[in-house]
Amino acid sequence: MTPDAVPALNQAADKFKHGFLGTIGFHFLEWEEDRVVLGLNVVEKHLNLGNVIHGGVLATLLDVSGACSGSYCPYPGRVRKALTLSLTTTFTGQAGPGLVRAIGVKRAGGSRIFNSSMEVLDANDRLLAFGEGTFRLRGGSEDPKGVPVDY
Numbered sequence: 001m002t003p004d005a006v007p008a009l010n011q012a013a014d015k016f017k018h019g020f021l022g023t024i025g026f027h028f029l030e031w032e033e034d035r036v037v038l039g040l041n042v043v044e045k046h047l048n049l050g051n052v053i054h055g056g057v058l059a060t061l062l063d064v065s066g067a068c069s070g071s072y073c074p075y076p077g078r079v080r081k082a083l084t085l086s087l088t089t090t091f092t093g094q095a096g097p098g099l100v101r102a103i104g105v106k107r108a109g110g111s112r113i114f115n116s117s118m119e120v121l122d123a124n125d126r127l128l129a130f131g132e133g134t135f136r137l138r139g140g141s142e143d144p145k146g147v148p149v150d151y
């Protein structure tokens with residue numbers, strides 16, 4: 001990771017601190033063209049009644065990592081927005097509190113529609129969930145410079 005990477009990742013995280021995604025509390029560990037790694041420190045609010053990470057939290061991490069893998073924007077004060085057209089989710093394991101990582105990789109796409117593969121791993125690299133998604137870049141986000149942040 002370059003010295004410029006930490007401020008850039010912090011700026012990226014700031015773009016996701018409002019609305020529903022702000023309540024989840026994930027952070028960016030890596031983000032580059034066609035690939036993202038998100039981290040989440042799982043705490044009590046992320047757990048279900050069985051004291052393991054809630055499936056909705058895992059699905060959200062899959063969704064966000066898939067969308068971000070195809071919407072990288074390195075320009076400060078700007079963002080590329082993507083929306084989910086379809087998402088398949090398979091749950092394969094359980095984890096309690098601790099760090100989990102969501103990895104999204106853009107696999108294919110055109111000027112607006114792209115496909116990604118995603119997985120969520122626990123701190124011991126055990127697979128908790130995986131999925132495939134199809135996403136669409138919103139208007140203005142086809143340009144790598146994106147659009148101004150508007151919140």
